[in-house]
Amino acid sequence: MAIIIQITPKYEFKVPVYAKCISPDVFDGKGLEEISKLRVLEGNRNRTLGDLFDIKLKDKDDAETIIHLLGSFIKVREIGANMTRGKIIIDGDVGMHLGEGMSGGEIIVNGYADSWAGGAMKGGRIEIKGSAGDYIGAPYRGSKEGMRGGTIIVHGDAGREVGCLMMGGLIRIYGSVKHFVGIDMLDGTIVVHGDSAGKAGGGMRGGRIIICGYIPSILPTFTIEDIRPSVNIDGEKISGPFYRFIGDMADKGEGRLFISKNKNPHLSFYEKYL
Amino acid sequence: MDLLIKGGYVYDPLNGINGEIMDISVKEGKIVEKVNEHEAHVIDASGMIVMPGGIDIHTHIAGSEVNSGRLLRPEDHIRDVESKTLITRSGVGYSVPSTFTTGYRYARMGYTLLCNPSMPPLEAKHTHEELDDTPIVDKVTFPLLGDWWFVLEYLRDKKIKECAEHVAWMIIATKGYAIKIVNPGGLEAWGFGRNVKSLDDPVPYFNVTPREIIRGLCIVNKMLNLPHTIHVHTNRLGQPGNYATTLETMDCVKDLAINDKPVIHITHCQFSAFKGDSWATMRSGAEEIAKYVNAHSHVTLDMGQVIFTDTTTMTADGPWQYTLYELSGNKWVNHDVEVETSSGIVPFRYRRKSYVHATMWSIGLELALLIKDPWKIYLTTDHPNGGPFTEYPRIVSWLMSRKAREETLKKINKKARAKSLLPSIDREYTFYEIAIATRAGQAKALGLRNKGHLGVGADADIAIYNINPKEVDPSNDYKVIQRAFLRAAYTIKDGEVVVKDGEVVKAIDGKTYWINFEESSINPLLSVSESLKRKFREYWTVELENYFIPERYLKHPVSINIKAGVWPL
Numbered sequence: 109m110a111i112i113i114q115i116t117p118k119y120e121f122k123v124p125v126y127a128k129c130i131s132p133d134v135f136d137g138k139g140l141e142e143i144s145k146l147r148v149l150e151g152n153r154n155r156t157l158g159d160l161f162d163i164k165l166k167d168k169d170d171a172e173t174i175i176h177l178l179g180s181f182i183k184v185r186e187i188g189a190n191m192t193r194g195k196i197i198i199d200g201d202v203g204m205h206l207g208e209g210m211s212g213g214e215i216i217v218n219g220y221a222d223s224w225a226g227g228a229m230k231g232g233r234i235e236i237k238g239s240a241g242d243y244i245g246a247p248y249r250g251s252k253e254g255m256r257g258g259t260i261i262v263h264g265d266a267g268r269e270v271g272c273l274m275m276g277g278l279i280r281i282y283g284s285v286k287h288f289v290g291i292d293m294l295d296g297t298i299v300v301h302g303d304s305a306g307k308a309g310g311g312m313r314g315g316r317i318i319i320c321g322y323i324p325s326i327l328p329t330f331t332i333e334d335i336r337p338s339v340n341i342d343g344e345k346i347s348g349p350f351y352r353f354i355g356d357m358a359d360k361g362e363g364r365l366f367i368s369k370n371k372n373p374h375l376s377f378y379e380k381y382l
Numbered sequence: 383m384d385l386l387i388k389g390g391y392v393y394d395p396l397n398g399i400n401g402e403i404m405d406i407s408v409k410e411g412k413i414v415e416k417v418n419e420h421e422a423h424v425i426d427a428s429g430m431i432v433m434p435g436g437i438d439i440h441t442h443i444a445g446s447e448v449n450s451g452r453l454l455r456p457e458d459h460i461r462d463v464e465s466k467t468l469i470t471r472s473g474v475g476y477s478v479p480s481t482f483t484t485g486y487r488y489a490r491m492g493y494t495l496l497c498n499p500s501m502p503p504l505e506a507k508h509t510h511e512e513l514d515d516t517p518i519v520d521k522v523t524f525p526l527l528g529d530w531w532f533v534l535e536y537l538r539d540k541k542i543k544e545c546a547e548h549v550a551w552m553i554i555a556t557k558g559y560a561i562k563i564v565n566p567g568g569l570e571a572w573g574f575g576r577n578v579k580s581l582d583d584p585v586p587y588f589n590v591t592p593r594e595i596i597r598g599l600c601i602v603n604k605m606l607n608l609p610h611t612i613h614v615h616t617n618r619l620g621q622p623g624n625y626a627t628t629l630e631t632m633d634c635v636k637d638l639a640i641n642d643k644p645v646i647h648i649t650h651c652q653f654s655a656f657k658g659d660s661w662a663t664m665r666s667g668a669e670e671i672a673k674y675v676n677a678h679s680h681v682t683l684d685m686g687q688v689i690f691t692d693t694t695t696m697t698a699d700g701p702w703q704y705t706l707y708e709l710s711g712n713k714w715v716n717h718d719v720e721v722e723t724s725s726g727i728v729p730f731r732y733r734r735k736s737y738v739h740a741t742m743w744s745i746g747l748e749l750a751l752l753i754k755d756p757w758k759i760y761l762t763t764d765h766p767n768g769g770p771f772t773e774y775p776r777i778v779s780w781l782m783s784r785k786a787r788e789e790t791l792k793k794i795n796k797k798a799r800a801k802s803l804l805p806s807i808d809r810e811y812t813f814y815e816i817a818i819a820t821r822a823g824q825a826k827a828l829g830l831r832n833k834g835h836l837g838v839g840a841d842a843d844i845a846i847y848n849i850n851p852k853e854v855d856p857s858n859d860y861k862v863i864q865r866a867f868l869r870a871a872y873t874i875k876d877g878e879v880v881v882k883d884g885e886v887v888k889a890i891d892g893k894t895y896w897i898n899f900e901e902s903s904i905n906p907l908l909s910v911s912e913s914l915k916r917k918f919r920e921y922w923t924v925e926l927e928n929y930f931i932p933e934r935y936l937k938h939p940v941s942i943n944i945k946a947g948v949w950p951l
């Protein structure tokens with residue numbers, strides 16, 4: 109038998125709160141007393157989870173621990189960091205570095221997720237029902253090891269540099285993305301069902317980016333390879349047709365960039381190079 | 383308040399005390415014969431080891447290059463965050479920790495004096511500002527003088543006395559402590575995209591060889607009567623086959639030694655002890671270096687031990703750092719400090735399974751174990767080049783326990799393991815030898831008379847570790863040793879308890895020692911001003927008036943007055 113742990117903020121946070129401990133791995137096997145005493149940082153001060161949040165436990169007949177966050181967590185960072193199992197459900201907005209480095213389990217956000225959602229994750233699944241900020245799946249500043257595996261699904265729009273330095277896994281955006289989707293990526297797949305603001309795949313050396321919507325232009329360091337009727341992602345077929353580009357040539361890359369042909373008639377001049 | 387440390391096993395090599403149970407009395411920050419037991423604060427150290435405060439002879443903790451390293455490595459800091467407490471300030475680690483964290487962490491390990499070994503003179507103000515913000519520990523800093531245009535020109539023209547005057551002026555101007563030489567000649571050559579290939583390869587446009595620079599500055603060091611020897615980072619550092627250059631470097635100043643006193647300190651020697659002619663054939667040259675050092679007494683070394691971890695390399699050796707960038711493909715910084723030196727930074731990960739890295743790990747320990755006299759080789763990692771200083775306890779355990787070495791040997795690259803000399807070495811350091819390698823030896827090499835020992839009159843910088851040498855067998859219980867050296871039971875700085883049970887209980891400011899020259903035949907402040915003024919206009923982008931650091935600029939400066947004499951030539 110496991111439990112549902114319900115957490116609500118006691119007040120509106122003015123400074124960032126680092127709550128790495130909000131994770132099923134940490135909560136497992138702990139009582140309310142112990143959970144309330146877990147250490148969090150509010151700005152540069154040491155606090156406990158109980159100082160900042162109301163915590164309730166509910167029993168349930170299920171094998172996995174569920175953490176239910178209720179309210180605005182937009183200032184709360186690193187929720188579910190490094191988690192390997194269990195489930196976190198967030199009803200509200202959530203702060204940066206959600207599920208950073210996670211290798212298993214599931215996070216569902218019924219709201220907006222700030223930047224670095226699923227940063228450098230290795231496995232598991234994150235589903236964001238609203239929009240997301242910048243750097244989805246990207247590593248921490250300065251690090252060169254991005255997302256390695258797992259799935260991130262965003263139902264709304266996403267910001268810049270989605271899948272920066274990505275090394276594996278799948279990112280799926282149903283809305284549109286801003287600049288530099290898949291920058292410096294090495295492997296893995298990014299699917300954008302909406303539009304892209306451009307500069308897709310800058311510096312990419314491997315992997316695939318599929319853009320089903322409009323893109324203003326392709327970087328000059330990409331060359332067109334052929335036109336494909338559809339793309340296959342883990343058995344699912346996305347029908348095109350797509351222009352297939354290879355790049356980024358400036359980095360001797362072999363990444364593949366699929367751009368919808370129908371939505372981008374202004375790119376038809378590439379066909380003469382085929 | 384007076385302090386009385388009762389009943390500890392005292393290891394004080396400079397006074398020849400080897401594990402005797404003794405009481406140590408402290409009054410007004412100094413060690414005294416006796417204090418009144420009823421009025422003093424008594425620390426019960428029974429069943430514990432009492433040593434002088436640790437000294438790190440080579441650790442990059444402050445200055446513009448360390449700061450650039452901090453800027454370059456946010457991903458390094460995020461792994462290691464320290465929050466504010468009532469006593470300490472918040473900060474970050476790991477390989478390039480913030481200044482306050484550096485001070486606290488050293489103090490927690492029982493260290494009380496640090497040498498910041500590479501300060502470009504132009505960046506001296508910045509360095510001192512950071513040193514002032516490094517709490518608890520005392521500091522000294524070595525200006526980089528081996529590639530300074532003045533030095534190159536005067537040594538080319540064989541004007542040793544003028545060179546000595548300018549070096550003395552520079553040491554006063556930058557509030558330095560010793561002469562640091564990095565890849566002599568190579569840094570200037572790097573300004574033209576080149577490097578020097580041997581000790582006799584002339585520096586472009588200056589026509590002076592590395593040999594002349596090392597010998598010249600060694601003579602200058604003697605003329606100025608500086609307490610430390612020249613502190614040398616050898617030519618061809620980090621290149622396979624460089625052990626021969628290192629031997630040549632040590633040999634080239636042999637004749638300058640008098641009464642078997644050291645005249646040269648080869649720093650982070652592990653990086654200068656490679657045999658072979660390419661990375662594939664690279665082997666350990668530790669045996670040859672140890673043989674030379676065992677037979678000669680004019681050299682001291684420090685290890686520059688490698689730790690298998692992700693760290694940040696930073697040296698003033700611009701060409702070597704560029705090579706390292708080419709090897710690793712990592713992000714990098716390279717910088718030319720006008721007229722004076724260069725520098726570079728590359729993040730680097732030492733991997734167990736890499737043949738070269740594992741061999742480097744082995745070389746450091748081989749050097750420390752094959753050199754018989756512990757007064758000649760000191761424990762460092764060249765923080766953060768070989769690994770962060772917080773790993774020192776692990777090195778202590780490797781030195782003290784054959785079992786600990788074998789434990790790590792099992793995990794390293796097979797080829798490196800097969801070629802390593804470590805399985806053939808049975809030697810294990812005793813606590814007495816560890817005390818030499820981590821404090822007494824350094825104090826002796828640095829010429830700091832009040833540091834590194836517990837005799838009457840010494841500064842009351844004391845470290846107490848919770849190990850009972852009668853009960854703990856270091857060769858088996860090396861993990862106990864590691865834990866104890868990582869968190870000192872007590873650290874006492876200037877007679878005040880600053881660390882208790884591995885936690886900082888009082889954050890005081892440390893002092894900065896610098897060398898001042900008494901009136902003598904060499905009077906740098908008077909004699910060099912005219913030529914300096916003219917050259918400053920010609921060479922530097924800064925004005926002479928903005929260059930000199932007045933003593934009041936430092937928080938707690940302590941000058942050490944030296945009487946410079948003309949050394950017989």
